[in-house]
Amino acid sequence: MIRYNLKCENAHQFESWFQSAEAYQSLASAGMVECPGCGSQKVEKTLMSPGVTTSRKKAATPVEAGSHDAQPVMSAPDPKMAEAMAKLRKHVEQNSDYVGSNFAKEATAMHLGDKPSRSIYGEVAPEDAKRLAEDGVPAVPLPFIPKAKTN
Template sequence: MIVFDLRCGQDHVFEIWFGSSGDYADQKARGLVACPYCGDTDVDKAVMAPRVSAKGNRAAPDMRPVASQNPEAMKDMMAAMAALQKRMLAQSTYVGGRFADEARAIHHGEKDARPIHGKATAAETRSLIEEGVPVAPLPFPVLDPRDEN
């Protein structure tokens, strides 16, 4: 794998991984490389710092988690996020693995419009996006309501 920093015509800089530099050239030539911020396909390699590996005889930096400097604020933030999650899930219907079919039916007016959430494979999600069906991942894990305690 190889990583490049790319810059679009709107001056957005983003990182992207390819199997090889040839893969990058091929995908760019076919118009498959686009800015994730604005969708611009006019992208070029940006100047980037070289990735230099540390010497083998050096100890790895200490990467242990550090305790929060403000545990009360962290507790309040986690409680607020849990409340938001609960409210979002209460206002939508869980459709499980039927998510792609349900979302498509709602989009095409075959079923009444309502907020739904469920599970979809990457291929199903890609297909929904290509069809113009509005979908977005939830920022938290969702259990089947039948599996909750």
């Protein structure tokens, strides 16, 4: 997995995880990488600094927030981020079909051409998500739990 810092044409900055650099290129060229703030598909990678820690530095400095070893800190949600998440959820729910736990099966069938292509969302087990990525099936994790799972 690789994390990229991204910026849209409207200067909104965000980050996203991808299976590989090739997966990012494939999704970006297909118009599937979209700004969560404004929906723009004109997105580019921005400068990132790698998270390199030497054993001496690790022992001498406390864990930085956001590193893999950091403990989560609970705080009030950023209102702009909450608004962007709500907007993303609304867009996904209005423009996609909810397929529940059949997501991996449906996405694979569409990828192989066995079913017509359409926008779907749902749940997938971690091992199935890994298989989808390995098979090159275009899928991205959503930053929210579908409403169908919250009632």
